[in-house]
Amino acid sequence: MPRPEASAFVKTSMTAPDGYFAWEATGLRWLAAVTDGARVAPVLGVEPNRLLLERVSHAAPSRTAAEAFGRDLARTHAAGAPAYGVGPDGWEGHGWLGPATDLLPLLLGSYDRWGEMYAELRLLPIATEGERRGALTGEDVRDVERLAQRLRDDDGDLDTGEPPARLHGDLWSGNLLWSPDGVVLVDPAAHAGHRETDLAMLQMFGSPQLATVLAAYDEAAPLADGWRSRVALHQTYPLLLHAAVFGGTYVGQAMDAVRRYL
Template structure:
């Protein structure tokens, strides 16, 4: 079935399809076209999710900075991208990625948010545009996922109150005001694919946001050669004073996402990030 759908979308014969298993609510496939080209395919009944991912990839690609896969085809049940042969990260590739990530962020955005629906994994996010990052981040990212985490039993009311204290002080905790950056939005190490001596961005939750968010996400689960990435980034686009102390603030949203997706196992990380964000202020 997936083969015939691909043939309809791409207008070429599909030689073979390999099932790579499930990821969240969709299946992954590697398909080989009649001309020998391999492609990467996501399939599933996910509503607007694939269209949002495609819009984010195209928008990131317009910057001509960090490479992103070309969208070959998309509909409500399928997303088709070129197949990238991954390789181990290297220090030179990490440094290049840091410079290119700085250039991507510098491409900017019209506002905080985006004109397409937001998703992180299978969870919807409110991308309604805003002009102030602290209030936008609190209202569109932190509070909705805090409520969901409490509703699903991942956080207690006392935990929620701690996070709410961060929200109450967010104007003071957010650091110097910056214009909207063009960010990946879910830039943990698993969403940076190393191929051809470069870091490619995949699986975006792209929107106009704060550039420190992408860097905090890279640190959250340990990107390879992170020190090289950050040093190269700083050479191109120096970060505002105090940025390291603000890392927990930017990690608070993705950690809340993990509580919603995976439960109380991430509760202590949320509490620690909230406490660290408050202490930094």
């Protein structure tokens, strides 16, 4: 957990893999490079075992801040990236995603189509990991493989064909800090993907002023027809990750989401 130190938050971990804090810092800087995009906590310094971030004052979530955040997030996404699956500028190798005590690799690559990237870099690897840990059965894995094949072969039903978006990559409500100056983002797993993925993650556990954020986003950058029907599709990967790490009810939720699109 971050702890206060002078004007900074110092984030430390004894279990984080080598390079993790550099990965997070690179992602924050990549997101911050977008003019008029979503605000992120400024990086003050990064060391092998800790990350220093500018302290963020807290405020109650407001409709005004939510509207501004929706518009700003649309601009961050629109900044784009060269291809689906690539990491932040200046980053080499794969990244990480998951709880601090059990971070899993976030595979990176370069794909022309989102559906193919989502199948190859997200669904298939996490299904394999889930089976290895005993959370998923062989039948579960086969259903994930069926969805992966559908995504590879998709003719536009699941993949809207939009250009790659610059994603936060772990946009659940705990990574949104509500400050007097608006929403500030922390703890990214930044990479290039589909913009609906960030929005689906925001909806997975709920968030203050969520309806206002989504409405402002859609007004600033209208979403493709049927986007609400694809929310669960974009949640399949984080749900499968939660299933692999935590087991329990996440397994059923993940597989319900997978089978919805078979």
